[in-house]
Amino acid sequence: MQKTSRPEKHIYTVFEITQAIKGLLEDKIGEVWLEGEISNFKAATSGHFYFSLKDQSALIWAAMFAYANKNLKFKLEDGLKVICFGKIDVYGPSGQYKIIVERIEPKGIGGQQLAFEQLKKKLGQEGLFNPDHKKPLPLMAFSVGIVTSSKGAAVRDILQILKKGAPCVDIVVRSVRVQGEHASGEIAAAIEELNSFGKSDLIIVSRGGGSSEDLWSFNEEIVARAIYNSRLPVISAVGHQINITLSDLAADIFVETPSSAAKIIVDRKNALISELAGLRHKLDFSINDALGNLKNRLIALTHMLKSPADRLLEKQQLLDELSSGLNYNMRHFLELAKERSGSLIQRLGALSPLSILSRGYSLSMLVPQGVILKDVSQIKKGDQLKTVLHKGAFTSLVQEVFTDERKTDV
Amino acid sequence: MKEKLMFEEDLKKLQKIVEDLSGGKLTLGESLKKYEEGVKLAQSCSLTLADAERKVELLMKKEGKFSLEKFDDTDVAEEK
Numbered sequence: 001m002q003k004t005s006r007p008e009k010h011i012y013t014v015f016e017i018t019q020a021i022k023g024l025l026e027d028k029i030g031e032v033w034l035e036g037e038i039s040n041f042k043a044a045t046s047g048h049f050y051f052s053l054k055d056q057s058a059l060i061w062a063a064m065f066a067y068a069n070k071n072l073k074f075k076l077e078d079g080l081k082v083i084c085f086g087k088i089d090v091y092g093p094s095g096q097y098k099i100i101v102e103r104i105e106p107k108g109i110g111g112q113q114l115a116f117e118q119l120k121k122k123l124g125q126e127g128l129f130n131p132d133h134k135k136p137l138p139l140m141a142f143s144v145g146i147v148t149s150s151k152g153a154a155v156r157d158i159l160q161i162l163k164k165g166a167p168c169v170d171i172v173v174r175s176v177r178v179q180g181e182h183a184s185g186e187i188a189a190a191i192e193e194l195n196s197f198g199k200s201d202l203i204i205v206s207r208g209g210g211s212s213e214d215l216w217s218f219n220e221e222i223v224a225r226a227i228y229n230s231r232l233p234v235i236s237a238v239g240h241q242i243n244i245t246l247s248d249l250a251a252d253i254f255v256e257t258p259s260s261a262a263k264i265i266v267d268r269k270n271a272l273i274s275e276l277a278g279l280r281h282k283l284d285f286s287i288n289d290a291l292g293n294l295k296n297r298l299i300a301l302t303h304m305l306k307s308p309a310d311r312l313l314e315k316q317q318l319l320d321e322l323s324s325g326l327n328y329n330m331r332h333f334l335e336l337a338k339e340r341s342g343s344l345i346q347r348l349g350a351l352s353p354l355s356i357l358s359r360g361y362s363l364s365m366l367v368p369q370g371v372i373l374k375d376v377s378q379i380k381k382g383d384q385l386k387t388v389l390h391k392g393a394f395t396s397l398v399q400e401v402f403t404d405e406r407k408t409d410v
Numbered sequence: 411m412k413e414k415l416m417f418e419e420d421l422k423k424l425q426k427i428v429e430d431l432s433g434g435k436l437t438l439g440e441s442l443k444k445y446e447e448g449v450k451l452a453q454s455c456s457l458t459l460a461d462a463e464r465k466v467e468l469l470m471k472k473e474g475k476f477s478l479e480k481f482d483d484t485d486v487a488e489e490k
Contacts (some may be wrong), residue, residue, distance in 0.1 A: 116471055139421065140459070142414040150468060150481065159466060159483050167462040168414075173468045173481050197469060197476050272421070279428050280452045286431035287445040294438055 005250040015092065020089035025097055029088045034099060035107065036060070038080045049076060053084070053099070062086070062099035068102050073115035080114075081107040112212075116219055120246060123221065128228045135233040137253065138201045140272055141265055143170045145200035145232070147190040150175035153208040153235070154258035161259055165266030172200055178207035184220035191226040191234070203230060205247055206237040206258045215239050218247040227251050237261035357390040364388075367395060376401050417458050424451040 010019070036053030043049050047066030052059050062084070064076075076082075086101040106114040127133065144162070148154045150173055162169050174194055176186035187205065194203050205227065207215065217223065218238045227234045227250040236251030237258045248254035255261050306314075349355065357363065364373045367384045379385070383398045427448040431441060467478040 139418045142417065143460075145469070163464065163483070165463045168459055170467075171481070172467050172469050172478070190435050193469065193471060193476070240449045273456065276424075276452055276459070277422075279424055280449070280456075281454065282428045282432060283445055283448045286428070286434075287441060290431070290434065290436070290438065290441045295432075387433055 017103065018090065018092040018095065020328055021094070021097070025088045025090055031085070031087045032099070033083060034060075035083045036081070038076055038082060041076055041078050043076075049101075051078075054084070059097060062101050063098055064101040064104065068237050069104075072104070072111075074106060074111050075115075075118050076104070083107050088172050112216070116246070119219070119221055119224075120249065122216070123151040123224055123246065128224055128294065134252045137233050137235075137264070137268070140268060142168060143172065143200045143201040144265065145194035145197075146173045146206065147176055147194065147203060148173070148206045148258070149178045152178060154178075154206040157205060157208070157258040158206065158262040161262035161266060165262070168269070169265060172197070179210065179214050179217055183217035184223050187217060188220075188222040188226035191230050195231050200232060202233045202235065202256070204235045204237055204261045205251065206261060207239070208258060209239050212243055215243060215245055218245040220246070223247050224250040235261045235264060241297075267409050322409035325390060354390075357388065360390070362389050376403055414458055417455060420451050420455050424448055424455065427451070 020306075036055055039052050039059075041049070041051040041053055047070070049064040049069050050062070051064075052061050054060075064084075064086075069076075082104050084099070084101045084104040086099040086103075088097060089100045090097045105111050110116075146158060148153060155173060159171065162171065172194065176190045177183045178187070191203060191205065194200055194277065205218070205223075207218070215238055218236070224246040227236065227247055230260040233252045234250075236245070236247040236254040237256070237260060238245050238247055238254075239256070244254070246364060253264065255264065364385050364387045365371055366373060366379060367386045370386075371378065373379060373385070379398050379401060381398050381401060384395055385398060386393055386395050427444050430436065431444050431448070436444065466481040466483045468481040470479055472478045
């Protein structure tokens, strides 16, 4: 309980106190650097951003108006840790204090890097880097479109390597700016133009080395989309380092340097030359093999096929064999015959009528017929007979014929 | 260039011929015909790759129309 009260008891209006607070906060604190984590992020249709910044134990509301956020490269989102610069502001109508953010940077990495990561994530989710979408390079690119600066080192490198290693390749250069504000639009347009011009087998999108800021155009969404949408296969060859750009990720193939892009084509050409030599060799081998097989078959068949001369010889041989056999058989036969005839002669000797005659028998025959008489019926009285004895012969006349021999009494 | 347009097709034909020939199921007449065809294709493909008459051009676009201009590549060092 107060015994004495102030002589002047001032009663503030809400407006007054708010003005007092506003004065205190805005004058005493004013512009500050503030670190915190974004939450409750909302982008209003007006283009203004509203969010809160918090740490483990406190929260402050924040606004970033369209004029301040329009050049922001990365996206603000909940959970992002940031460092921002701004001014504390008290907004009377809602009784709120907040920080009006003028500049904001992600904590830890640069804003550009964050923008890259965010865009990479977004395009990745959309499928722009999908391996399934990658187009195969043509078997041999006889016409190559190059999107780069006609004055840069990249085009010189590519032209030189192709001239030396694959002079069969025609080249169409679509010259673009490769850095600066307009570069990404020109690169994207050039990719589309080479597609609609239609005389190239593939496109090389390239620029020589530089800082990551120099290469930034190749990280723009418009370029990544143009590469993704290209009907012609795209080789991305940006920079001289291992910095992977979004162009690289969207391309069908990416290499580190312009020279490497040209070397892909040279290597392809050399591989084809080897393949052709191999095919040529196989052709020769196959036909020689086929001819060799036929030759062997022919030899085998020739062996099977007898020539007339061979057959004659064969017959002669057979004839020789047969005739020598015949000679032998003949001799054998003759010997046999001789033997047989010898014994026959002996037997014949034994059977000879002459030898019978020597034993006292005689042989009579009718003269002049010379028929040997065996039966008296052959003769009649008065016939002349010739009788042969063992030694000598005589003729006689038949005086009488006796038909019954037994009645004969001599 | 016609040979360049035909290159891929010709190479495929050649690969098929080599496959057919090595299969060994063709008559001698067919084999010889394929062989002859294959040799021609191999020669034509090799010649196409050996071609050294390259064109280097600059694609220009004026009022929506494309045109080609000669691109000066004479300062591209030629190694001998």
